[in-house]
Amino acid sequence: MRRRLQANAGALTNYEVLEFLRGRGATSDPMGCLGAVTPSECKVYDWLVQTAACNQTKESIDEFLNKAEKFKLAKAEKLNIINLRPSNLAIIDPIIEYGEKRLAKDEAKGIDEVQELVGLVLEVLPPPPPRPEDEMQGQEEMPTEKPLEED
């Protein structure tokens, strides 16, 4: 009945999936996209809009890939970086396998390739939009209190 011809016929970044869904007619408005896309696709679209992919453009991704050539990253790592947009050294650390061995770090000569990579990410890939809930949480801080016992 069904045959898998090619299990992996091409991988997509979050940005490409977003473009595909936008092209089908998905929007953030849940009522607006009822006719064109199914509710589950709408959910995927909602999640993608919250990630770093919503502001990206084809040009920024191409520019990032060109400039990242010199670091010799694996395809999966480049993709992970584009999807996740790590903004500091700590977050980029789990993405790159064997980071200490592959990317040179020599404080005497002033070469720090990981830091260069982070700088490249910050410069080329646009930042995700700030989320309204996080801003609200910063303003009002609710201390957690245990309910008082009643005698």
Next chain:
Amino acid sequence: MNPKPIIFSNPSPSPSYRRRRRESWEMMTASLEASPQRRLLPLPPGYELSWWIRREILFVAPSSASLEQEHQCRRQQSFPSRNRHLVLPLPTVILLARTSSVRPGRMFYLSLIEHNLHLPPHLLNRPLVDAIKDELERLYLDKVITNLGLCISVYDIRSLEGGFIYPGEGSSTYKVVFRLLIFRPFIGEVICAKLKASDATGLHLTLGFFSDIHVPVHLLPKESEMGEDGIWVWKHEFGDLAMDLDEEVNVRVTKINYPSIPVEQDANAQPFAPMQIIGEIYGDGLGLISWWAD
């Protein structure tokens, strides 16, 4: 006479690494020996597993040269074909090379499928491509295919053939080749998910459209404890960090399970999850984003 292990160009690890590796290897083989059903590589008697395990190499060495002849004559008795044991001509080196943990793949990818589709007669008045697309969506959307992942949408239709109506049926049969957009993160990928629930078995994370991401207890940061309300707290040297609900968490995928459909289920049990992602937050940069923010 033990054949020497093959020397690779990797730099040799430190003694403490070797000791740790040997300990973990011994623990693993002890558990393997104890449970014969789960033995992946049944060893013939007279073989032992060398303690020296490189990162990707499993090396099996004969323990004594004198077993050579014994092995040859015991072969037929000990290894009837139905047991599917490995019969090793001596001396033999088995190399099980494990590929790198970061596989080429992405969170979303396309998959080319060929399907013999029955188009029911009530759809025959619609334009063909639309009808086929609706049928495919009805069949595949939101369904999990084992070892492939969760189907999000039909990407495009590559080719259509057929359209024959077989005798005894009302529906026409088409052979459709199309691409599906599949969600399946690869092992080693770092995902940003939201913390949905937290209990004694670990953390449960969600991505909005996919909620079965589980971080079991042994993959949490090392000094974590669970508070009374079920919230896990990471106690490290600079203070306590609580893993509160509704926080964004970076999690690295370690495994994807596709459990088979259970025959019976309790009324109160969790709804069956056909695809379950196991992740870890043990490491730099993983865990709550607020821990690593500038």
